[in-house]
Amino acid sequence: MPRYFVDRLSRHTVSIFGIAAFLILVLIALFILKDSLPALKEVGLIDILFGAKWYPSHGSFGILTMLAGSVVTTLLALAIAVPLALGCAIFLAEVAPPRVRSITRPAVELLVGIPSVVYGLVGMIVLCPFIARLSGTGSGSSVLAAAIVLAIMVLPTITSISEDNLRAVPVHYKEGAFALGATHWQTIYHVLLPAARRGITAAVILGTGRAIGETMAMIMVIGNSPIFPTSIFGPARTLTGNIAVEIASATGIHESALFVTGLVLFILIMLINGIGLIAYRRRV
Amino acid sequence: MIKLSPKLMQKIAWGFTWAAGIISVLILVLIIGYVLAKGLPVISLEFLLTSPEGGLSGEGGIFSCIVATLWLIAITMAILIPLGIGAAIYLAEYAPDSKFTRLIRYSVDLLAGVPSIVFGLFGFAVFVMALHLSYSILAGALTLVCLLLPFLVRSAEEAIRTVPQEQREAALSLGATRWQTIVHVIMPAALPGIITGIILCVGGAVAESACLYVTMGGSAAMPTSLLSGGRTLAVHVFYLAMETNALDKALATGAVLIILIFIINLSTRWLSQRLQAKMSGGT
Amino acid sequence: MSKINKKGEIVYNRNRRRSFLLPLFILIVAALALAGCGGTTSSTITTGGSTTVQPLADKWAKAFEAQDPGIKVIVQGGGSSAGVKGCAQGTLDIGAASRELKSSETDQWPDLVVTHVAADGVAIVVHPSCSVTSLTLEEIRDIFAAGSNNTWTVLNREEGSGTREVFEKKVMADAEVASNAEFLPSNGAIKQKVASTANAIGYISLGYVDSSVKALSIGGIACSEANCLSGSYPVTRYLNFITKGEPAGQSGKFIDFCLGAKGQKIVEQEGYISVR
Numbered sequence: 026m027p028r029y030f031v032d033r034l035s036r037h038t039v040s041i042f043g044i045a046a047f048l049i050l051v052l053i054a055l056f057i058l059k060d061s062l063p064a065l066k067e068v069g070l071i072d073i074l075f076g077a078k079w080y081p082s083h084g085s086f087g088i089l090t091m092l093a094g095s096v097v098t099t100l101l102a103l104a105i106a107v108p109l110a111l112g113c114a115i116f117l118a119e120v121a122p123p124r125v126r127s128i129t130r131p132a133v134e135l136l137v138g139i140p141s142v143v144y145g146l147v148g149m150i151v152l153c154p155f156i157a158r159l160s161g162t163g164s165g166s167s168v169l170a171a172a173i174v175l176a177i178m179v180l181p182t183i184t185s186i187s188e189d190n191l192r193a194v195p196v197h198y199k200e201g202a203f204a205l206g207a208t209h210w211q212t213i214y215h216v217l218l219p220a221a222r223r224g225i226t227a228a229v230i231l232g233t234g235r236a237i238g239e240t241m242a243m244i245m246v247i248g249n250s251p252i253f254p255t256s257i258f259g260p261a262r263t264l265t266g267n268i269a270v271e272i273a274s275a276t277g278i279h280e281s282a283l284f285v286t287g288l289v290l291f292i293l294i295m296l297i298n299g300i301g302l303i304a305y306r307r308r309v
Numbered sequence: 310m311i312k313l314s315p316k317l318m319q320k321i322a323w324g325f326t327w328a329a330g331i332i333s334v335l336i337l338v339l340i341i342g343y344v345l346a347k348g349l350p351v352i353s354l355e356f357l358l359t360s361p362e363g364g365l366s367g368e369g370g371i372f373s374c375i376v377a378t379l380w381l382i383a384i385t386m387a388i389l390i391p392l393g394i395g396a397a398i399y400l401a402e403y404a405p406d407s408k409f410t411r412l413i414r415y416s417v418d419l420l421a422g423v424p425s426i427v428f429g430l431f432g433f434a435v436f437v438m439a440l441h442l443s444y445s446i447l448a449g450a451l452t453l454v455c456l457l458l459p460f461l462v463r464s465a466e467e468a469i470r471t472v473p474q475e476q477r478e479a480a481l482s483l484g485a486t487r488w489q490t491i492v493h494v495i496m497p498a499a500l501p502g503i504i505t506g507i508i509l510c511v512g513g514a515v516a517e518s519a520c521l522y523v524t525m526g527g528s529a530a531m532p533t534s535l536l537s538g539g540r541t542l543a544v545h546v547f548y549l550a551m552e553t554n555a556l557d558k559a560l561a562t563g564a565v566l567i568i569l570i571f572i573i574n575l576s577t578r579w580l581s582q583r584l585q586a587k588m589s590g591g592t
Numbered sequence: 593m594s595k596i597n598k599k600g601e602i603v604y605n606r607n608r609r610r611s612f613l614l615p616l617f618i619l620i621v622a623a624l625a626l627a628g629c630g631g632t633t634s635s636t637i638t639t640g641g642s643t644t645v646q647p648l649a650d651k652w653a654k655a656f657e658a659q660d661p662g663i664k665v666i667v668q669g670g671g672s673s674a675g676v677k678g679c680a681q682g683t684l685d686i687g688a689a690s691r692e693l694k695s696s697e698t699d700q701w702p703d704l705v706v707t708h709v710a711a712d713g714v715a716i717v718v719h720p721s722c723s724v725t726s727l728t729l730e731e732i733r734d735i736f737a738a739g740s741n742n743t744w745t746v747l748n749r750e751e752g753s754g755t756r757e758v759f760e761k762k763v764m765a766d767a768e769v770a771s772n773a774e775f776l777p778s779n780g781a782i783k784q785k786v787a788s789t790a791n792a793i794g795y796i797s798l799g800y801v802d803s804s805v806k807a808l809s810i811g812g813i814a815c816s817e818a819n820c821l822s823g824s825y826p827v828t829r830y831l832n833f834i835t836k837g838e839p840a841g842q843s844g845k846f847i848d849f850c851l852g853a854k855g856q857k858i859v860e861q862e863g864y865i866s867v868r
Contacts, residue, residue, distance in 0.1 A: 028486055028488075028489065029486060031486075031488055032486040032487055032488040032489070035488045035491075036403060036487070036488065038395060039395040039396070039398045039399040039402075039403060040399050040403060041395075042391070042392050042393075042395030042396040042398075042399060043395070043396045043399030043400055043403075043404060043413060044413065045392060045396060045458070046396055046413060046416055046417045046420060046458055046459060046462055047412060047413045047416045047417075049416075049420065049455050049458065050416040050419060050420050051416075052431070052435070053420075053423070053427070053428070053431045053455070056431055056434045056435055057427070057430060057431060057434070060434050078771065079771070080768060080771070081751045082751060082757075082760070083768060090771075108329070109329050109332060109333055110329075110333070111329075112325055112326045112328070112329025112330065113326075113329045113330050113333040115326045115329075116326040116327060116329055116330035117330065119326075120323060120326045120327065120330075121330060125330075129330065129334055131574075131578070132334060132337065132338070133333070133334075133337075134574065134578075135570070135571060135574045136337050136341075138509075138512045138513075138516060138570045138573065138574055139341070139516070139566075139567060139570055140515070140516035140517075140518065140543045140546070140563075140566050140570070141516070141518065142518050142543050142544075142546040142547050142550075142563070142566075143340075143344060143546065143563040143566060143567065144340070145547070145550070146344070146546055146550050146559055146560065146563055147340050147343060147344060147563075149550055150550075150556055150560075151343065154788070157789070162742050162745070162791065163740060163745045163789070163791075164745050164774065164785055164788070164789035164792060165789075166774055177336060177337070177340065180333055180336075180337075181337070184333065207315075208315045208316065208318075208319045209319060210315070210318055210319035210322040210323070211315055211318075211319075213322075214322070231422075234422045234424075237424065238423075238424025238425060238426065238427075239424075239519075240424070240425065240426045240518070240519035240522075241518045241519050241522065241543075241547050244547075244551075244777070245547070245550060245551065248774040248775070249750075249774060249775035249776065250740075250771055250772050250773060250774055250775060251771050251775070252771045252772045259740075259772070260740075260772065260774050262775070265424060265426045265519065268426050268429070268430060268523075269426055269429070269519055269522055269523060270750045270775065270777050271750055271751050271752060272429075272430065272433060272523050273523065273670035273671060273674040273752075274670055274671035274672065274673035274674035274677065274750070274751070274752025274753070275673065275677075275751065275752060276673060276676075276677050276696075276697075276700075276752075277696070277700075279751065279752075283430070284430060284434070287426070287427050287430040290424055290426070290427055291423060291427050294422050294423060294424060294427075295419065297422075298418075298419065298422050362650075437683065438681065438683075441682060441683075443638070443678075443682070443683035443684075444640070444668060444678075444683060526640065526668045526670070527668060527669055527670075528640075528666050528667060528668040530653075530664075530666045530667065533636065533664060537636065537638075537666060538638070538666060538668055551776070551777065551778065551780065551781040551784065552643075552778050552779075552780030552781050552784065553780060553784070554784060554787070554804065
């Protein structure tokens with residue numbers, strides 16, 4: 026008898042655990058929305074979302090500059106990382122001699138796990154002074170430094186997932202192309218890349234999400250000025266940095282405005298994932 | 310536009326992929342090499358076994374940060390492992406193919422994409438403020454559980470699904486209950502995959518900084534209970550880099566982190582190799 | 593425990609399976625062992641807030657713990673507003689603030705009590721190689737209002753910093769610091785940045801000033817303890833401990849210690865100004 030009791034009990038327990046994941050998502054959305062309400066009521070969504078000035082002690086709560094900061098650094102980072110990562114993935118999957126691959130592949134995998142603060146630290150010590158010398162003014166904390174740090178951070182992620190997807194293309198695709206007299210590169214370009222397109226899109230989406238969500242490394246190298254990123258040598262602020270730097274000391278509407286920042290970030294990620302999902306589902 | 314011959318095109322493309330491969334590896338080797346070369350000479354037993362003294366010179370070592378990191382990992386895993394594996398068992402073995410199940414799966418996927426600072430914001434609002442845990446290791450651990458749950462659920466579910474259907478049927482036909490089948494047949498077979506997932510979560514906890522920066526308070530004092538604040542190694546790197554002149558110590562702490570990640574990575578690699586050996590039928 | 597593999601053979605692999613658990617087991621045991629080392633049952637006081645007060649509070653905490661080993665003092669940062677907010681909402685026993693309470697705060701939390709525990713000047717700092725040694729208040733205001741350009745890289749503190757509050761009130765006269773200034777989250781971060789950037793200008797607590805940065809005179813008056821004490825240096829403030837209600841119990845004991853002879857001697861040693 027007891028073993029049937031245990032069976033039922035366990036079944037119910039794991040069901041509750043299974044629902045927990047769903048509950049956490051709902052709770053996160055609810056709490057962030059709830060704490061956003063005071064600012065949304067007092068200041069208004071339009072003024073927060075499209076306000077270009079962030080000066081909480083003087084009642085300005087616009088986060089448009091930071092939205093631009095997050096988007097611009099991420100796009101710049103992707104512009105650097107995606108070609109490099111794709112080249113690297115093709116290299117690892119198709120071109121590299123096995124000996125080279127056996128060293129490179131684990132190295133790339135290892136790098137996925139390196140803490141982002143370590144990348145931020147190296148960016149701060151090495152990259153920022155270099156950029157300061159390049160631009161001739163300022164401290165080097167800049168959009169460019171942030172984009173490079175982000176690019177290096179997402180490079181291993183995009184590379185390893187793209188490589189997995191290139192390898193997953195059935196071997197008869199390749200054989201067919203070769204049989205038609207295509208060169209190896211033509212095969213890669215016209216057969217393998219299109220066949221792996223969904224997976225590569227997913228990899229880029231994942232990289233985008235990681236770049237937009239990065240916080241501490243950004244605070245270290247971007248300068249955190251709430252202005253539009255008009256120059257790559259100038260400072261800017263990201264949505265993530267805005268939350269992390271100010272949440273501990275914010276009160277009242279200011280605190281609530283930071284939750285709105287979190288809400289915007291949350292929605293931004295949902296949008297990116299949504300676009301990824303659509304791209305993924307579209308027939309190749 | 311000049312039409313290039315396929316042969317020439319291939320040469321150019323090969324040049325590009327080689328360059329991409331070499332540049333990527335070079336950048337990454339240089340970064341890791343830089344941190345290790347500058348950081349390792351600073352590491353000594355004294356550095357590892359004294360606590361940070363505070364102040365601008367960044368005197369002292371990283372002992373309390375190591376302790377805080379271990380506490381955090383222990384508590385996080387104590388909550389995360391049963392919760393994550395339970396949820397994975399539910400999704401893989403019990404969940405009916407219904408709209409609600411799809412909703413749960415979808416929320417797991419969405420959760421995995423939410424930035425860590427948003428989890429931090431949630432943890433701050435719920436654990437630090439609403440539940441009055443204050444800035445504490447417990448608040449940090451609970452936040453981290455939310456952050457890591459989707460990753461563990463996914464990898465554990467995948468591991469459970471790779472167990473051949475015949476094994477379930479064999480156990481059930483011998484009169485085992487479903488739960489007995491899960492405990493005695495499925496879990497042992499899925500264990501290496503699940504443990505790989507757990508170790509990766511430990512790696513994630515070691516590397517995480519943003520959500521802990523806003524939920525653990527950042528005190529460098531030795532934690533005395535679950536409710537005292539603390540500073541993990543990764544957060545300590547941030548504090549050292551931003552607030553002190555001790556960049557060498559920041560690099561040394563970074564080197565410790567890299568070594569930890571290296572160990573974690575090697576152990577998952579070793580595990581997955583064993584898993585493959587097992588799957589291919591070897592004993 | 594045994595299982596049946598694909599081929600239908602019974603496989604005994606109890607020992608092998610256990611080895612998977614070993615690393616995890618070791619990790620947990622190590623964590624608990626280390627936890628045991630630190631895990632005494634002493635009672636704690638949590639303070640936090642202003643990063644100006646933080647180094648001072650660190651030293652006070654060490655001295656206080658040496659004198660009274662039964663009580664442990666935990667010191668956190670976060671900024672002055674975090675100190676006020678933390679104390680009001682109960683996450684901190686004692687909030688540290690490098691400014692006075694704002695009217696919005698006294699309205700919201702009328703039971704907060706402020707104790708002056710030290711005094712401090714706000715130094716305007718530049719890189720040691722900078723040729724400027726003295727500026728007037730107006731010149732400083734103009735530089736910070738104009739923001740970063742080819743001459744200056746302006747550094748500002750985050751919203752909620754007490755030092756920023758005092759600087760805005762006494763130097764900026766409530767004019768705004770330009771948004772293109774770099775924003776950094778602590779005194780230490782500003783000092784670090786000034787020390788490593790040739791044309792940077794920022795403001796930090798007097799207690800943080802050392803040879804890595806150069807403190808400017810304002811209108812010819814150097815930022816020194818004597819000038820702050822006499823009131824001739826214009827940018828000064830009190831450093832405060834904030835409690836919910838009059839300080840009592842352990843918190844009261846700690847604040848009394850800070851105000852006592854020993855505590856105030858530490859204030860002077862750390863480069864701040866005693867309130868006695």
